[in-house]
Amino acid sequence: MTRTPTRRSEALRLAALAREQGSFREAATRWIALAASDDPPPYAHLRAGACAVLSDHPGVMADAAEVVRAAEDGLERELLLFQLEFLRTPLERSMVRWRQAVERFGEPGEPRLRLHWAVCRAEAAWMVGDVATVLAVREQCGVDDESALAMAGRLRLFEAYAHWLLGNRESARTRIEPLRRTPPGRPERASAFNLLGQMSALAGDWRGAGRHFAEAAQAARAADAPIPGILAATWSGFVAMLGGRYSQARAHAEHALSHSADLGHRTFDPIAHATLAVVAAAAGRWDDTGHHLGEAQRFVGERVMPETVFCVAVAAAVCSRWRGDAPGILDALQPLDTPVIGDLTEAVGATWWLSLRAEASLATGDTAAVRRFLARTPDWTPLFLYPDTLTARLASGASSDTALAQARRALTASSENDFPLATLDLLDLLVELGARDAVTLGRRAANLRLRLGVVDERASARGLTVPPEARLTRRETECVTLAADGLMNSEIAQTLHLSVKTVEHHMSTALAKLGMRNRRDLRQLRG
Secondary structure, X not given: OOOOOOHHHHHHHHHHHHHHOOOHHHHHHHHHXXXXXXXXXOOHHHHHHHHHHHHOOHHHHHHHHHHHHOOOOOHHHHHHHHHHHOOOOOHHHHHHHHHHHHXXXXXXXXXXXXXXXXXXXXXXXXXXXXXXXXXXXXXXXXXXXXXXXXXXXXXXXXXXXHHHHOOOHHHHHHHHHHHHOOOOOOHHHHHHHHHHHHHHHHOOOHHHHHHHHHHHHHHHHHHOOHHHHHHHHHHHHHHHHHOOOHHHHHHHHHHHHHHHHHHOOOOOHHHHHHHHHHHHHHOOOHHHHHHHHHHHHHHHHHOOOHHHHHHHHHHHHHHHHHHOOHHHHHHHOHHHHOHHHHHHXXXXXXXXXXXXXXXXXXXXXXXXXXXXXXXXXXXXXXXXXOOHHHHHHHHOOOOHHHHHHHHHHHHHHHOOOOOOOOHHHHHHHHHHHOOOOHXXXXXXXXXXHHHOOOOOHHHHHOOOOOOOOOOOOHHHHHHHHHHHOOOOHHHHHHHHOOOHHHHHHHHHHHHHHOOOOOHHHHHHHHO
């Protein structure tokens, strides 16, 4: 006669099965329910906590923390509480809990607990940028169950992060690769793509970074792991901002902030706020800029991760640049002068931000500083975002041919931007250098600006206004662009393969949207 499984034994079986299969959110939920039952298994509280940590889900982690507090006192209980609470509490309080646990219980001897202890030690060091300690932790995985392997993967991720911050990119990639190849549905896969994205972003490969963050977002959704998803959205916004794609940047950053607010997980908020500050500054919304910068700097004061400090400082400098405040640029970048942050940014290849320092130094007349900063700035400095760097390069003695080649690349890149406010300034300099072929590109960028309803300062100075509701269609934009180049309607029609009547219709509609009476106003706007 076979025994019918009891409700309790079936619940235990399902919880263990979910844990073995790597479905840590489901496993945590089941262990939490078992721990809260009338007859809880003695190990249910700790199993609930361990699975919740690996789930990367703030809500589940908060529920598990309540359960773990009821567990028997011991090192594992303290380690789990450290992991479950440190993202939701001030960093100093988390570190106090960590130190007290180590003082009370010492280092464990059991392999499973030793691995857990090592992961927590790396996690604590990671939060404060203590790279040496992260690297001192050795992976110790003597248990074959799936949760132990996942915990070992978490340690591998922290080690990869440390190698990256020391400039050992290949070592970092070697450690990430096994995590990147984990099956869909595992949180560590999303974390691996996120780290690859951060590595690409700070090294200036913003296209590659965007691809990695898209993969991370997809992996996070497949794993039902919100924390890697928030990180992916946050950094997607930041790299879109660096690439000049401001509407995309705003969408990603607002999504990240909304999601983090819902989940009570604010660790990555400073970068999202920094992104929105730049977007607001580029549009001249200075109240919004001040609000977002204030929020970013407030959060940084609570949780100092090196890459967060870097992103907020660069964003604040870019905001000062939009204001034309050269001393403000230098003040904003001061946090990057600290030995830890300065050494780390140099190691990861994030020296492109020095172009901002070069611009500010040029504005203050310090040409020696311009040369000093540009000597450490890579050739691919994003001129489409910081076109004044071109002027700085010329002032430092760069040849006009070199500057011209860089500017052409910058203008090509600027054609992908949806808010190229600075492109005309770059164009003016190019024309002075004799880059006649750049005129059409520059005018196309200027028309894109008109399409977004932005008032050009030079247009305003001439008494011409661009109504905020002005939104040109693609055909209207093409027609006014070619008209600004001096082409007649018949020539425009031939170029665009349209009838003259259709061109006349597009022209009149576009000019009306732009608040212009005739083509003369359009040419006047172009200068």
